[in-house]
Amino acid sequence: MRYLLRRLGFYALAAWVSLTINFFLPRMMPGDPASRLFARITDRLRPEELEALKKVFGFSDEPLLVQYFKYLSHVLRGDLGVAVSRFPTPVIEVIGTGLFWTLLLGSVALIISFGLGNLLGIIGTWRRGGFIDSVLPPVLIFMGSFPYFWLAMLALYGLGFQLGWFPLRHAYSATLTPAFSLDFIGSVLHHLILPAGTIVLVSIGGWMLGMRNIMIGTLAEDYVVMAEAKGLPQRRIMFSYAARNAMLPVVTSFGMSLGFIVSGALLTEIVFSYPGLGYQLLSAVQNLDYPLLQGLLLMVTFAVLGANFIVDLLYLRLDPRVRVH
């Protein structure tokens, strides 16, 4: 219990620090948000109309500290403001349009690469020197070293355009409406294969190598030798004892990665026109859209903190040493 409370206190502090940095950092970027906004729309409005609109946006001239406390009070109320670059849509709505797809893409890719990578790592150490152990890690790391953008475009062009096996863009077919139908879910999955697949391809090597290295260390432990001496079957030793201990550091990494899913996979979204939040974040930075930028960063912050908290809870379950403390 005390452990939990201490952790919660830590997270509250971390959250406040993040909020503060969240507020001040974008404002430290060089540039003037008003000009950026008008830079985007010069082709649609006449020059004098741009000038006149400035008043409408009410770019604030109040002292920074006053703005900061106003921002804090708004956040506590759940009001994230209006996205300047997508005026007058509220920030929450802008985030809402892409959040689900970002989460879907990120979590599917993460779970597959995590699950598959760790499994391969475990099996590889089981058969040290075998095919999986010798060939796969270097091959997968090699694949992961390719620039992701290039790999993604290659996949899109080759598998999508030339062979026509996969759709070229978006999260589901343009003629469908979201519904709990087989049609729709099938379309979503079909559209997910290339984007998630390319992410898995470049990240699986890392998980496999990480798990493999920890497992090798674990296998040298005394209790493994004892289990073998006691005559337990290899598979039982591998999964019930060695892997269970090796999992701990891996779970921490997983927690971190889980949090960052929310920041979106920018390159994936651009190449596959996947309607997520990554591009929104880039666009918010380019347009110096403080409210949207703050809103997105806030989400990332809280997601990472939240994921970390869940990992802490998981640790209580996984690692008895923590419970005793």
Added chain:
Amino acid sequence: MIKHNANRWLHHPHFLLQIYVVTALIVSTLFMLGSATAQEKKILTIGREGNTSFTRNFNPFSPSPLLGTFTAIYERLIIYNPTKGEIVPWLASAYKWSEDGKQLTFTVRDNVQWSDGQPFTAKDAAFSFNLRRKISAELYPYVDNVQAPDDKTVVFNFKTVYSPALYILGELPVVPEHIWKDVDDPVKFTNPDPVGTGPFTQVVNFQNQVYELHKNPYYWQEGKPAFDGIRYPAFPGNDQVTLALINGEIDWADIFIPDIDKTFIAKDPENYHYWFARTNFTAQFLMNTTVKPYDDPKVRKAVNMAINREQIVKVAMFGYTRPADCTGLSDAFNTWKNPEACKNDWTKYNPDEANKLLDEAGLKKGADGFRTMSDGTPIKGEILVGAPSTDWVASSQIIAQNLKAVGLDVTVKAQDWGFVIEQKQKGQFTMAHSWSSYGATPFDYYRGTMSSQTFQPVGTVTNENYHRYVNADADKLLDEFAATFDLGKQKEIMNRIQVIFAENAPTAPLFPSPEWGEYNTKRFTGFPNADNQYATLASRASTAVIVLTTVKPK
């Protein structure tokens, strides 16, 4: 029992016939189902980049309403077609200036309805103008007020005579008074279910990655539009649109495609077409005239002569356009060009003459081959350009090479457009690869390059005249132009303005920027092209609605 019956059936004399009949029935049913889906709606897909996801905002008064707001939902009184240089009457069937030029009267049609069935009247047009002015008070300072004395007449009363106002006021989108008078905050309103007079007003299947606008049930042009709807998928960048174009999934797009004959047309020469009308703004190389030595017209002319426009057009622009001349005017203004203005055309590539002029201006070459000011300060320049615009980046690189060859130490600084535009707006740059002001007559171009009305000191934001050049003679002439309606007099004034431009070289016009346009005739025909210039292929221009009401499904 069953087995016995089955056995009997298998040995029935007409067993095979029965099989055939049943198969035929099944096949024809499937075929009918198939053709039932062929009666699906005919939707035109438009490709536009810059979005990964859409938020539902169709408000014409907000800074970034969705695609289709200005071209399919709301319409204007008149439309100016730059390819033919003519005004197309639209919601207004006629317009007239008063004798003294202080009154502009539009006669609107009486057979127009809003998409909710209410009748459209002149009062809607007057209301739209007043609402726009309420939102931003500094707009249209030359207009005193607007009246709608009856349902068919809109009268603008002017404070000062301003002839270019015809195009500005005539092209304002008209919104329905009966809806907008009840809107509390017209700028914060997202207008999710718009009511307009345009051909496609019904928002159907709005998703964050694609949305469709379907036919206006009360559209005023009989039998139009000829198809059911338009679809806008979200594309983050040019690459995604290009891929969709090549794959035949888009019917109409207006993006830059490098080497288009090989990349796009070759994939289906029968159906894939493009037309780049040279009627858009003039791409210009700007020199900040508040920075020495670019305040000296000799230096500016030398820079002009040092630039190899042929190479830029051929290499950076893939031959899609032509070099500019010393009037700086695009093909939209061929009837305005003064043939006398370019007797000594400094847009002709002449590095020797450029070197001579730079020497004469006192910019001696140092030991490293680069020129310095007369007092020895080195001259360094950075060309600001937006990194995503690969054609302009290539063009800037050619210019940097050209200028280095005459001893000016110039490099290219490609950044993201937001940053570049901000620097230009504030005048905090030495050189930039930029656009120009643009309108129905050359008035806008010269006003944006030489007028005190577009000038702001360095540090203050301006949206035109980034290079901050002012010419008092040009000022006077521009005012005279705006004060007259006589086309002959206007042309005479414009001739003199062009001479001033040629004498002073305020900028370095590079090439008329093409109005990009690609289309696919597999499902639809009737797009404008070089043989049929009823509009341009720009999907966001005011002429786009003419395209939408002319194109027919095959």
